[in-house]
Amino acid sequence: MTATTLQPASAARSSPMDRARALARLRVSDAGFRLFALGAAVLVLVILLGVVISLFIGALPAFREFGVDFLFSDSWSPPKEKFGAATAIYGTLVTSLIAMLIAVPVGLGIAVFLTELCWLPLRRPIGVAIELLAGIPSIIYGIWGVYYFRPVMQAYIQPFLINTLGNLPIIGHLFAGPPLGYGILTAGLVLALMILPFITAVSRDVFDTVPPVLKEAAYGVGATTFEVVGNIVIPYTRVGVIGGVMLALGRALGETMAVTFVVGNATKIQASILAQGTTISAMIANQFADADPGLFTSSLLALGFILFVITFLVLAAARFMLSRLELKA
């Protein structure tokens, strides 16, 4: 009945021909929009494929020349055209390890403070302040690190470490050498500062997924805050916390500018973490401009390819773990 009363009214406004034409036009634009959206989504995949393929093609001459030895050789000599990735890989792993050792406990501590201890009105402002730390560009950490943090390391922290830990048996080697300020440890500490906000932000969000009922039940039977965090919050969110930590590790492994400023850029593996070293990204940033096309450039691209593979694996594992927590929540 409604149809019969509506049809004449709409027919009065537009002829059936007009409507058919309008509908056809809409159908085309509708399909077009869908196609554009699909194309954009596929382009995201193409970008990643492009990264892999272009780096691999660039790295091919180096891989062909040095083979698997490229991964394990610690020589880096442009005049002799002898290149190996070991020094850079070693520096990348050690600086990231130092950063994680410091940033994980501190970051989790801040997350616990924000979710369990902080006075409610202060929770948001402090959370935002920590997140702002994550927004500061890495070059700023670099300039700050080299002008302010490096002198402090050289004048106070490194002499202190050399005089105390440096005298111990076995681990003493790690803290040997002159206090130069630049070095693996300095880079690791600046990195720690940079990834701290990521760890805090992710673990805070993850801690917030714990159902309040669980925590209230534990508090109800008389558990202390520490016991609630240790026995309820952390076990419930373990997968998510590990995911967040891996995400931060991915950042630390690939961080470039801040590290380039303070790591010292020495292409030699040394036992002491106070010694100067380099990382994959610092090496690329530092030497790319001077590299001759050919084996030198190709070796730097090969380093980039290795860095990409390492971070891809770490980030993929992180995302996998975080998605498992999302399923649970």
Next chain:
Amino acid sequence: MTAAANLYPRRRARNVIWTVLAYGATALGLAMLTIILATLLWNGFGGLSLDVFTKNTAPPGVVGGLLNSIVGSIIMTVIGLAIGAPLGILAGTYLAEYGANSRLAVVVRFINDILLSAPSIIVGLFIYQLLVVTVGHFSALAGGVSLAVLGAPIMVRTTEDMLNLVPNSLREAASALGMPRSLVIRNVAYRAVASGIITGILLAIARMTGETAPLIFTALGNSLFTVDPRGPMSALPLIIYEFARSPYAEQQRLAWTGALILTFAVLGLSIMARVLSASIKQK
């Protein structure tokens, strides 16, 4: 009974120790933020003058400014946004509106999350291979494209998250009126979460403005004023990188001033994004 009585002080003591450590961690984090901002203000503020914004970078001994770098940063960010924003918003739309849980959407979502935190230096090398090696010279266009690749994943993510907030009843109501899918998305869904999508764009601009590593291999830097995207161009992060390592005091001071401008631009953008997204949540 006695066992419980003995246990209590120990539990309390442990709780106090861990609580103090958590407070200490927070104090440390906030102290570092304060120290970094304070050193920036301390070193950068003195160098702020009209010259910074009206003169180009100069060799040591000549009074210079940062004009060409600031303009370069803006141009490359605009290029990055012009390419990255349509790409990111459309891909995010696909994930939220068309793809949902299809296999393609799951894979794209995963890959986008990887790109979101991929090292920026890798993106720089990729664009170097793609647009510098093939063309034969460095260019601001290549710099802008590398920034687009870094910014797009942020917009993909926020667009998808925001579109997922649109209630389905709203889409159904529009569809019931006979609106085709694309019109529902453009006239109803986008409009409902416009401020959320703008938040994503602001966050992407903040990220793009602060990036240095990819520009080293693409835009290279330029001591002259230029607006031609086909040639090398300076950018604020590039000039900070160069001048911070210079032995000349006046160049170091300009590096600090540049760092101050860059940091406050980036922090300002992220605070704006935060205020916007807070107003959405209140709705």
